[in-house]
Amino acid sequence: MPRLFHRTALCALVLCAGGHVGRISAAERPAALVRPNILLIVVDDLGWGDVSYHGSRIPTPNLDRLAREGVELDRHYVMPQCTPTRSSLLSGIWASRYDLTHSQGKADTGFPAGLRLLPEVMRDAGYTTLHAGKWHVGPAPGQRPWERGFEQTYGSLHGTSPVWRHSGTPGPDGDFWQRNGQPLTEVGVHTTDLLTAQAIAWLHEQAARPAPKPWFLYLAHFAPHTPLDPPKDWLAKFARADFAGDDAEAARAMRYAATVAHLDDAIGRVIAVLEANRQRENTLVVFTSDNGPQIVPRDPTQNGGTAGELRGFKGTTYEGGIRVPALVSWPARLKPRKLETPVLVVDWLPTFAALAGITVKTGRTLDGVDVWPLLTGSVATLAPRPLYLKYLGGMAALREGDWKLVTRGESRFARSLMVGDDRADQLFNLTAHPLERDELAATRPEILARMQARLIEHMEGAAPAFADGTMQYWWSRVPEQQALIARRTAEVTAERAKQKSAAPR
């Protein structure tokens, strides 16, 4: 089979497993680049339709303003769930390629060796760094945020946080509220407010430095992920009469709306501090959700949020699972506009590194590219690059150019999200039909076959690190994919048997 896909993406920066980081000389650095502060805000499970600038009835005036006055990213793509999106964000490489594609909460999980993460890159570029909020890319020793480049950290390593007490049962899996790795008890204050207070206090510290350094703040909110338990004064802003459904459904929708409105207000408070400290002019703000809204097809009482007109939701590889509200704001440098060229979550590492004025070299190829020229409008578009999303239970997506292949998987998990008995692969032309209502596999079989072959090529390059009994490798009904599944499963089984026999007794 010819290797048709090409890793075009990969040209801007090369990361080095050995950690070599080189500063770009003043002569090489574009004059426009001034090593800005970077505020990266990631929120959790906010759907496409959950911001008022996309038509939601939930008021999000602060996000609306940032979108209106900044670059609204109309096609910002992430992965379908927290861990794979955050892994892709932090590594600049699709988590599909190293199989960090499912929720990381166990003591022995985390990144494979050899990846250099975004905070390590920024630290080595001379930035002061803070992680506040959710980590969820592995709590194993050596994988925790204070061990992966962040000077200061605050929050939880887990995927959810009890809203008012912040930690579950302490144990080896790292489920505790912490500051710089030390357990902390702050019961009684809402998680969103705690994270906001930490971010604001740290921003004041940065502004007060006699010799300021550029800073990188990764503010990873838990909201509006479940549990939904907003402050009472925010809940009181919403009336039962405005929500449809029975009382239970309406109560949940009101809690969701209040959680999002409270979160929007918290983001506004952080932006206000940047403005008050006169740091807004030299700060790039990036905002995104990590995946689509949580929808439980068989239990609507568990639902939160909406993907609006998009098909699918969190956990699916349809647009509603992976196309999320996102924006970039830096009024001093970026003119307001809506950008329809796809921007990918893997792009932020190379973009931030370029803005920080460094090159980073590694043996692994990045999927992301520096999108700064696209954001400024100095280039109209980017070279074509693939969107390769491998998810659990056989669900996957591959987008190249106009075309998108969706595989739906055969597992019980996949069937619970992508419901229906027809499990055949689907083909969409997103340029012609961005809402994925027009399925073209039957009418364009040659394109379907080409996309399926390319998906296999991508899969062949992935490490089979986490293959187990959950049928992650159970893909479509294409024979070549089945053969690959069988081979990978055999490799992993053999490797595990070898490790078991080598383990001390």
Ligand SMILES: [Ca+2]
């Ligand atoms: Ca999430």
